[in-house]
Amino acid sequence: MDKLIDIANRAVADYGFRQAVLYGAADIARRWDLSEDEAALLSGPVLAELSALPIPVQPADVPAEQARVADVIRGLSSF
């Protein structure tokens, strides 16, 4: 879960990295050595969260957005 949150945090803070995730989730999952379950979360609900972010997330909003997406991931991972 920590690796998934790390990916999400980067994607919130950097639009270029976000695009790499949005259009290459499987590649990102491989590079971060995610488990099958984590990869499925990334390419499903986490991608949906990242797709809905503003472009770019304003610097002042980054910590709050990262915390919100991390909470979503923790919630998903608890199932």
Added chain:
Amino acid sequence: MTGRLEDKVAIVTGGASGIGRAICQRFGREGAKVVVADRNIAGAEETLTLMDATPENASMVDVNISDSVQVERMVNGAVTKFGRLDILINGAAILIRTPPLVEVDEVLWDLTMDTNVKGVFLCCKYAIPAMTANGGGSIVNISSMSGVRGVGYSVPYAVSKAGVIHLTTVAASQYTSQGVRINCIAPGGVDTPQMRGSTASAEAFAGRNEGHPMGRVGTADEIANLVLWLASDEASYVSGSTYIIDGGAWAGAQ
């Protein structure tokens, strides 16, 4: 002037947005048959719509350019559908902001190099034989002023774009004699979704205009104009060159 690429067949990687999309649209207006290549399928479909494309003059392909199997399939698909390949525009790239070199994560370095350098290498590797089989062609690689200057906001991006410039030089030295002209452009700031997204805030983006000799960054259409010329037969004596297109910003900085 229209018809400058009449009946030419072109692959444009990164055609789903920004500079790549502008190139696709311009090439379409100039009579080329265009393959819009990107991983962003929704964006590629939108490009086709903006081009008023028909199946006879354009198509799209979902491709990860760092995967040789997919790149070979892309090139073979273009040749199968349109009968030849005349032009390759290597526009696909990623820009991930990084801290200074010592703090750059290896995974971000690899990710950037795989797309921005290996991707261009693979596209050239598979496109050049398709071009030489038909008498030659033209390749235009999209680098960046980040590959010329020591721009600090992304170490891997800057180095990758410098790599694209030198890949152009080396490839041109090897294939110009076989009829394949290979050139490169290095745009400065251009108003694209990528640039807006990678600039920290709207205020910071506005600041880029204010600090520019022309009072503005470039447009994707202005970049497409140069790419069109390099791709066309009008540039028949041009190969192995890199063209800075930044509205005088680099000249003013020296």
